[in-house]
Amino acid sequence: MIAALLAAIALQAAAPPASIPVQPQAATPLALDPAAVKAVEAVAYDYVDGQLEGDVARVTRSLHPDLAKRAIRARPDPDETLGLRRMNRDELVGLTRQGALKTPREKWDRSVRVLDVAGNVAVARVETPWFVDHLNLGRFGDRWVIVNALWYPKPQPPAAKP
Template sequence: MIAALLVAAALSGSPSPSEGGTTSSEVTETAAADALNPAAVEAISTVIYDYVDGQLEGDPARVARALHPDLAKRAVRTRPDPDEPLGLRRMSRDELVELTRQGALRTPRDAWDRNVRVLDIAGNVASARAETPWFVDYFHLGRFGDRWVIVNALWFPKPSQPTQ
């Protein structure tokens, strides 16, 4: 592959990567960054903030509207399980909404330290990352008509929890 890139660069008159030119991975990263439509990024960010802020506020309706009915929310288990060596903690949309209703992650607003970053958008799918005082989530989202929703979430619980 590298040889093919060097041949293509030589034929096009472009400098090779060793001469300070652009590598194929840099071109791919640039194309991906350019593809992040600002309106789509804003719409996706709004959905993820509904998910995050809804949990921190204890607002189950706000969380529910951000989630696909068939949500797959998972975390890699940190304790070994002999029956499931690649153990996952699984949670459905209904379980997450119920935990929110119970106030499981309710956090005073002055303790909110959260951020959202849209990582990639390709047509009607996207990936994003969110971090709060409680967890780090990686999301797969889908666009259904004009509406984005979280379809999958893989999360990591932070070891130290904020005091309430």
């Protein structure tokens, strides 16, 4: 009987009080599949390098036909509570065709980092001196493409006056 009483006291001491929620254990992150990372990086580089080269085909192949590219509006829009600047694939391809970001290769300064891959979805971060893009990619069969992009245009210094 004394042993049972001691066991009950020990169990009560080990259990957290009901007022303190028990936090679930976080899952141990799995290592990313190197082949998937390489494939996602290749698509992200097609996206950014294609824009820097003005290569329409390279940019187009990196994008889902229903691409949603968004940026948070710097100035409020009276018609939207949470204003977004929106762009679709055709608009981005058009800007590439116009050479909006065309830059001599020796001035390229860009990076791509794959943040996560889970099954047929991935997240990557692309950075240049002009913008940061957070890309959501999907794998369709063996092909990865950018489905969504949320981007941040970096503030630029004023242009030098002649």
